Amino acid sequence: MKEVILLLDDDLTTLTVLERALGGAGFNCCSSSDPKQALSIVAAKDEIAVVVTDLYMPHMNGLQFAQALSETALGRPTPRVLLLTAQPSLESAIGALRGGACDFLVKPVSTADLVAAVTRALDRARQDRLIHRGRAPDVAQHALPGAVQATGRKAKVPVLDTIERLRRLRSRYDEHKLDDVAWELLLELLRTEQGEHKLSVSALTISIPGVSATTSLRRIGELTARGYVDRVPDARDGRRDFVALTLKAHELLKDYLADVDRYLTDIHSSGPAASAP
Numbered sequence: 001m002k003e004v005i006l007l008l009d010d011d012l013t014t015l016t017v018l019e020r021a022l023g024g025a026g027f028n029c030c031s032s033s034d035p036k037q038a039l040s041i042v043a044a045k046d047e048i049a050v051v052v053t054d055l056y057m058p059h060m061n062g063l064q065f066a067q068a069l070s071e072t073a074l075g076r077p078t079p080r081v082l083l084l085t086a087q088p089s090l091e092s093a094i095g096a097l098r099g100g101a102c103d104f105l106v107k108p109v110s111t112a113d114l115v116a117a118v119t120r121a122l123d124r125a126r127q128d129r130l131i132h133r134g135r136a137p138d139v140a141q142h143a144l145p146g147a148v149q150a151t152g153r154k155a156k157v158p159v160l161d162t163i164e165r166l167r168r169l170r171s172r173y174d175e176h177k178l179d180d181v182a183w184e185l186l187l188e189l190l191r192t193e194q195g196e197h198k199l200s201v202s203a204l205t206i207s208i209p210g211v212s213a214t215t216s217l218r219r220i221g222e223l224t225a226r227g228y229v230d231r232v233p234d235a236r237d238g239r240r241d242f243v244a245l246t247l248k249a250h251e252l253l254k255d256y257l258a259d260v261d262r263y264l265t266d267i268h269s270s271g272p273a274a275s276a277p
Helices: 012-024 035-044 062-070 090-098 111-132 158-176 180-194 201-205 213-225 247-270
Strands: 004-008 028-032 048-054 080-085 103-106 229-234 237-245
Touching (some): 004 012, 012 028, 012 048, 028 035, 035 048, 035 062, 048 111, 062 080, 080 111, 180 229, 180 237, 180 247, 201 213
């Protein structure tokens, strides 16, 4: 059976670029611009072993797609997922790992990096199929993420390495005295605003996985008092307030994401051995 790489992106130009890059490297590809359609394609085609998906898409983002895929009963191993994004953040890297993604790539990604990531993902997908069939993979040649190989060296794990480096990068902004919950709330608001949507206070309080609504509501109050967010009354419903980022928050997030972008670019150009900040 010929293994197939499914490409998912709402940008048709990006799909064409990805298909040419991977097709030129010898991979068999198919593509979709709609996440729901992509789920149907995976369910119908046993040969799909890897999905390369954009992170930010309307209606269903890449993390939601990965979660939906993991919950789909296929009767075979779930295809490995690679996430692509032009707007990297610590939250998206952590979300990628939690969602089962096996790699996290930053656009624009070079053909060499893309091919290498797909090759790793395909190798892991083959291991999954061997285990599913009751056959043990050759761990000497195909180490799982984080596994110790015969040489005693630990396998390289790009996602985990990225997360650790981004954790250290955030320490540069300690003077703002924002904990992880506050950062996630601000970044969630930024993502929402970039999608030209609004979030009510109640919607924002339940938007961060693993954080109670009470904790989120307390942080929103603190961020409002410190000038990072504004609460804007809904003109059509006096019981509801919307939440919006202030100029102060926009400037902070702009600087932070610019640093993240530069740093991830440096990591990908220098390799995993690049020094941490």
